[in-house]
Amino acid sequence: MSDLPYRPCAGFMLVNQENHVFVGERIDKRAHGFWQMPQGGIDPGEQPRAAAIRELQEETGVGADLVEIIAGGDRTFKYDLPPELLGRIWKGKYRGQEQHWYLGRFTGSDADIDLNAHHEAEFQSFRWVNVHDLPKLIIPFKRAVYEELVAEFAPLI
Structure with missing residues (x-):
């Protein structure tokens, strides 16, 4: 596992006018019942900010014209996949993700939201949730x- 690289990824914390954060309930069966914010892989040659906005639009239908960027991208966040998922997702190429948020x-x-x-x-x-409730909604290995x-x-919210 330690020989595998991290998958480059970007994510977006979208906050509404009531200062609540967007979370989507995952469709896939492995993560059924868990929620997460929009996020996904960075394409070759793509900048992290552009990837985060692209993922936001793909997963929510919300384009850059409906978002005011507040912060982000200065540092990365990493997580490792649990052993039971290692080699089963991302064609076994990655040990986890290194994310720009x-x-x-x-x-x-x-x-305006279109899943x-x-x-x-x-x-x-x-749904929209209090920012402090986010960690308990997330699949444990991303918590x-x-x-x-x-x-x-x-x-900053």
Whole structure:
């Protein structure tokens, strides 16, 4: 496991006008019942900020025109896959993810959210939650990253 690299990834903490954070309930069976913020791989040659906005748009239908960037991208957050998933996802190429996260204010309304904006939906439903509730909603192996994100971004919300 230690010989494998981390998958480059970008994520987005989207905050509404009531200072609540967007979370989507995962569709895939491995993570059923868990929630997460929009995130995904960085394509070759893509900048982390562009990847975070692309992932946000693919997973929520929310484009850059409906977001005001507040902070992010200065440091990365890493997590390792649990042993039972190692070699089973991402074609076995990665040990986990190294993520760049961004915080942004959503200027639209719930009517602007389209979980089917991309041909393969990631989320089956969404809700807005208190930032401090995020870690307990997340699949356990990603929880430490979410705790770090809350510590870094909560004061800015």
